[in-house]
Amino acid sequence: MSRSRERPYHHGDLRAALLSAALTLLRERGPDGITLREAAKRAGVSHAAPYHHFPDKSGLIEALAIACFEAFANALERAWLTAPGPSMERFRAVGLAYVQYGLDHPAEFRLMNRPELRHAPPTTDGAAREETAVAAAARKPYELLLTAIAACQADGFIAHGDREPLALTAWVSVHGLTVVLIDGLLGPATRKDGDRLAYQVTQTLGDGLLRR
Amino acid sequence: MSRSRERPYHHGDLRAALLSAALTLLRERGPDGITLREAAKRAGVSHAAPYHHFPDKSGLIEALAIACFEAFANALERAWLTAPGPSMERFRAVGLAYVQYGLDHPAEFRLMNRPELRHAPPTTDGAAREETAVAAAARKPYELLLTAIAACQADGFIAHGDREPLALTAWVSVHGLTVVLIDGLLGPATRKDGDRLAYQVTQTLGDGLLRR
DNA sequence: TGTACATCAGTGAACGCGCGTTCACTGATGTAC
DNA sequence: TGTACATCAGTGAACGCGCGTTCACTGATGTAC
Numbered sequence A, B: 001m002s003r004s005r006e007r008p009y010h011h012g013d014l015r016a017a018l019l020s021a022a023l024t025l026l027r028e029r030g031p032d033g034i035t036l037r038e039a040a041k042r043a044g045v046s047h048a049a050p051y052h053h054f055p056d057k058s059g060l061i062e063a064l065a066i067a068c069f070e071a072f073a074n075a076l077e078r079a080w081l082t083a084p085g086p087s088m089e090r091f092r093a094v095g096l097a098y099v100q101y102g103l104d105h106p107a108e109f110r111l112m113n114r115p116e117l118r119h120a121p122p123t124t125d126g127a128a129r130e131e132t133a134v135a136a137a138a139r140k141p142y143e144l145l146l147t148a149i150a151a152c153q154a155d156g157f158i159a160h161g162d163r164e165p166l167a168l169t170a171w172v173s174v175h176g177l178t179v180v181l182i183d184g185l186l187g188p189a190t191r192k193d194g195d196r197l198a199y200q201v202t203q204t205l206g207d208g209l210l211r212r
Numbered sequence C, D: 001t002g003t004a005c006a007t008c009a010g011t012g013a014a015c016g017c018g019c020g021t022t023c024a025c026t027g028a029t030g031t032a033c
Helices: A014-029 A034-044 A057-082 A089-103 A106-112 A133-154 A163-182 A189-207 B015-030 B036-043 B057-082 B087-104 B104-114 B133-154 B163-180 B191-209
Strands: none
Touching: A014 A034, A014 A057, A014 B015, A034 A057, A034 A106, A057 A089, A057 A106, A057 A133, A057 B087, A057 B191, A089 A133, A089 A163, A089 A189, A089 B087, A089 B133, A106 A163, A133 A163, A163 A189, A163 B104, A163 B163, A163 B191, A189 B163, B015 B057, B036 B057, B036 B191, B057 B087, B057 B104, B057 B133, B087 B104, B087 B163, B104 B163, B163 B191
């Protein structure tokens, strides 16, 4: 974000330090546990200092959510690019990576999917509401999914045609599994449980998606 | 809860009035917007009165969540019992009812699935943690799902065998779709969108589940 | 090299807010005699 | 029927809490001359 220097201006990079502190808070206390005052305290500054770097509390949280999405999208892309085997297997690997990332980073996953971050507040005038920055950051994972499906179509694993319904079903299932595991709706789940269930779900889905 | 009388004791049935006010608050402001003080105000009593009916704030919220689960389970059961056609169609009707209930009652749906309501706080002594009352209430919808799958197996639509993996995949997919629609992760969704997408998802799932 | 100045990141006191919870109390009701 | 009493639902003042945000300020830094 800011260029690196040996001993920079005042704190150095308070913006990054605040984001880092907020991430720690997020992991310790969940999305609602993030506090401007506590983030400032952990960054070693007074509680009014953050206002020089973020317009308000929601500004900090938005920036954090965007950073979370970037890390998440990178993890998925890595899975897609590095998984071995044919495209259908690499597609499944993305699904597994999705679930694993959620189990490894539950608080980030919850923050990323907070509905209030996706929708701009209603405009006072009649202007069309713009896409929020978080919503834009959320598009990358979904586009990767479409890419993967297109590759599976090109390789003959999935019938050609509109990708949206397929992507929707696949994404909804994997996302649903992740939510359910994170929230402990099936009881306490280990990462191994997640792998097993994700394999199960992608298998069942695959049977439904595969060309015959 | 309390027996009906013409003009009962003091307020009459403050407990029910508080639950009703809390439900209104839940719908207006979401789960975090529920406040003992505001619920008391809306029930027309002072803000200390609720302590005669609930041990504390979380007691009120737990009772509310349980009531929500009962209404939800009733809606699903009604769909299963009254939908026309063969069992596989009635199974799908339950999935549609699940999504519709979520879209019609988004705040209740969110409350029901709050993870902190499912898990008892860690015991100070080494005693085994008991299932929370909310977790017990959450079992009924899942059991209905198992019943439906069993019926589909009995009727030859689904291969015999362990029902758990099937139930898991089906539930996770439908739950995931509901979460995604409620949170607006696909953009604003109407109930009609929900119906269409739920049909799509259950169709794809069905292709994966159907015996061949 | 030195001086004056503009910039702006960080300080610390203060404000107002709504909240959960406690506590001594009040007052309406049901019941025993 | 009337009286004394026990019960307990509801009252209102108070406490302490952490929070977001504002504001006048201070002080370190970079830069123009």
